[in-house]
Amino acid sequence: MLSDNIFLKIINKSIPARVIHEDDQCIAFHDINAQAPVHVLIIPRKVIPTHADVTEEDRALLGHLHLVAAQLATKLGIGEGYRLVVNCKEPAGQTVPHLHLHLLGGRNFSWPPG
Numbered sequence: 001m002l003s004d005n006i007f008l009k010i011i012n013k014s015i016p017a018r019v020i021h022e023d024d025q026c027i028a029f030h031d032i033n034a035q036a037p038v039h040v041l042i043i044p045r046k047v048i049p050t051h052a053d054v055t056e057e058d059r060a061l062l063g064h065l066h067l068v069a070a071q072l073a074t075k076l077g078i079g080e081g082y083r084l085v086v087n088c089k090e091p092a093g094q095t096v097p098h099l100h101l102h103l104l105g106g107r108n109f110s111w112p113p114g
């Protein structure tokens with residue numbers, strides 16, 4: 001269920017995270033419960049609760065998140081193949097109400113996803 005926005009606490013540095021990228025628009029850090037050898041979360045500083053809440057105003061920000069994801073994939077050695085995931089709302093598995101990209105790599109993935 002969508003619970004506390006723990007990611008705001010990571011942005012505000014009130015709880016620790018293994019941060020690997022930070023800029024004026026976003027922050028990226030290793031997932032605490034990794035589902036692959038590489039599992040990074042890329043989150044905007046702006047609070048957008050779910051993917052369904054994006055607006056025209058967020059167009060450039062969303063592009064930026066994807067650029068950062070591609071750069072991090074190369075930096076983390078998974079440029080040969082990786083998966084990007086956005087879970088939108090509870091039926092899709094979203095647990096934190098702050099839009100985020102999951103960047104996963106380092107193993108083979110099956111399709112369809114579970």
Ligand code: 5GP
Binds near residue numbers: 033
């Ligand atoms: P969602 O299920 O909302 O798509 O993804 C939330 C992700 O955040 C999960 O993969 C979960 O493991 C991760 N997560 C939840 N709390 C923390 C935390 O305190 N630190 C880190 N690094 N990841 C977290």
